[in-house]
Amino acid sequence: MAEKKKKLLQGNEACVEGAIYAGCRFYAGYPITPSTEIMEGMSVRLPKLGGKFIQMEDEIGGIAAALGGSLAGLKSMTATSGPGFSLKQECIGYACLTEIPLVIVDVMRGGPSTGYPTGPSQSDIMQAKWGTHGDHPVIAVTPSTVPEILTETVRAFNLAEQFRTPVMVLYDEILGHMREPVTIPSPGELLVEDRAKPECKPEDYHPYDDKFLIAPLAPFGSGYRFHVTGLNHKQDGFPTNDSKIIRENNERIMRKVHINRESIWKNEEVMLDDAEVAIFTIGSTARSARFAVNELRKSGIKAGLLRPLTIWPFPDRAVAELSNRVKAIIVPEMNLGQMTLEVERCAKGRCAVEGLFRVDGEPITPSQIFHEVRKYL
Amino acid sequence: MTESAAKKLPRIVVNEKLCKGCSICVDFCPTDVLEMKGSIAAVKNLAACTRCQLCDLRCPDFAIQVFD
């Protein structure tokens, strides 16, 4: 008989399972390839759980409604792909400044513009970091397998609720549409975090209370009446022109993620201990890389893989340490060099950094990586 | 002025901190009770007030109210 709760799931279906597991009870979005199965799945699952689903009139409406749902106290999510992610950027900035928890899934596809809707890509790495204006924290997780899409979606919700910030789940079309066996975790098996609720009296409540690095967030309608604005604001939520308060608040929202980066970072290291050449990559490309590393090792080449599951905040320290002990870091990515720039920044010239790019809507193959690594030995 | 019930005058309160001097209350007062004193509304002829509340209703600035 089949193993308990083991199912063959598509990546996008695993994302739905992860969201439901994490307690997501509000979804608003707009159809876009290759993420639509997430929205379809949520439309089926949420009503059965008493949760709310709405298909909005556009991408902006999708994220705006999801933010409304979150502010009303429900764990909320929206999902999209490149062009829709572009449209959502203004609301992402709003969520950063107003500190409303939200999970945004971006199933990356080829671009710019409408690009190649059905082909894989990793070209939203920088958009995730810099897409909205201003300085703001960004947390983005990058699963590599279908089971990991489930667990990383849960982690994304935990981070969003814990840090009161939007958290992105970035993966590509290959992962979104491929199927792998997934064992659905039992209740309690994975950690599920909920946002802190205020314990003070309503009249003492400040939504950005500077007693806290991350203040508790009261849901609308819970007796804590407060004001939320996308303008720079004071700890009571009201707009301010006071330059000291503006600076302190902007720095605080960066700091809340920065000083906690150790707990947000998550890397997998594959045969890095004695590696002479390292590969740094994410998502489905990391699967090709792992395949290549195995083949390289068979040919006696000391290759290894550093695979971040958290791409933002960028794993600065892991890359810096790696750069001290390898000849080269190869960065395969389905774009024209977005992660490579960051790896170069962290390696600071201590080793060679070489990008391996592909933007034709086809995956980077193990043999491409295999041959690229061999160039350095 | 005597304090007879029939002649009891209303109390018109202008909040000078809130009045922005648009003169809407002065312009719309049907019995010409109000005037502008510089850029602030002021009571000119309280006896003419009919307590219609139009000054309050049309004041954009929460700056004037008529009490019995």
Next chain:
Amino acid sequence: MSIPVAEKKEKVSVPFDYNKYLRPNKLPHIWCPGCGHGIVLKAMLRAIDKAGLEKDNIALVSGIGCSSRTPGYVDFNTLHTLHGRALPFATGIKLAKPEMKVIVVTGDGDALAIGGNHFIHACRRNIDLTVLVFTNATYGMTGGQYSPTTPLEAMATTSRYGNIEPPFDTCEMAKASGATFVARGTAYHTIELEKTIHEALTHKGMSVVDIIDACPTYFGRANKFKSATQMMEEIEKDGTVNVKQAANLPPEKLAGKMLRGVLHKVEKPEYCEKYDILIKEKASAKK
């Protein structure tokens, strides 16, 4: 200067205590002298009071623009969002917490230009929101550009030779899009406005009130109005006619005038109620 007949009948004996709903120490508001938004805000607060709504249970949501600063002054659950996006944020709150009364205050540019798509779809869904569109025919916050309701030939900082774009009729659009309560009021007819907003608040479904008010600073100066009072007289009083009175007036008396009052009211299934039925069906089907 005469008091309009409708107002005379509605004699108010005691002043309304706005402090009950205002946040302490937030006044004076940012609006210019003579701006109608404050008059509309006061009518809204009186209507909320009349409807007996609990402050904890009200969410007041706005977008960007002069009118969208309203939530900062009032003691509800208040949300000042992004330009054009008040309605989807409000939709999220309402759907997540249908027991809340969700009111949207928005300007004509916010609701009908940058947020136009959200507006027609919120109407189409017939979700239980009360939307107050502060229509001053200008973008005041950015300095007086023409808006979707600026009349033909009117002057603005971006129509220096006269506006060549025809304006929207907000009410017609709301009705055509599926809103089940559509009305118009003005800042001049303040008691009528209070009643209209009260009726909108008590309606189940998408209610839209288009509220004509004055921007003396930009629209007024650019179009040679001498004062806020003159704008209220000419645009709000002489430029509109109550829909009930209009029924008895010959067409020539109605030419160029906008209708005031409740223009459209029907009962139709409301979005959140339909969703609730769905939840009950699906949750029980699971068992």
Next chain:
Amino acid sequence: MSERYEIRFSGSGGQGMILAGIIMAEAAAIYGDKNAVQSQSYGPESRGGASKAEVIISHGPIDYPKATAIDCMLAMTQEACTKYHGDIKSGGILLVDSEEVKTVPKGDFKVLSFPIIGTAREELGKTIVANIISLGMIAELTGVVTHEAVEKAVLSRVPPAFLDLNKKALQIGFEKAKMLK
């Protein structure tokens, strides 16, 4: 690499190739004791024209999810056969529908030709189950999943009213493949 067993189902949109791929993956990973990854052509390709589904089966983890050297490929149309046969590995198997694929590609692989759609039509009166017949044939030909596992996988995916029909189709697939071996 030798641990990977790669199967490609190809045909035209609507022939159930993707479902066949999903069932094969479930037979291996849910009803069998192996690991499997399934992927497919997506988008315009899947709405008519040539379409394909790929299944990688292994005892261990599967890294690269796409086909690299195909052990067994099914081609239900000439177009799919011509377009997709290039990745078949040396010594691999190409199973084609003999009525559809008239020009059989040459290569260092074994070609098996059988009227799959015709059999579905004549023996079961339903061409719709041609994909299930082919699934039975591939299970038999490759031995990569057990008959029991593939049957469980098929039965879990079809509506109750069609259980018998699909069971029969699968059985026919097993039997016809034995004859081809």
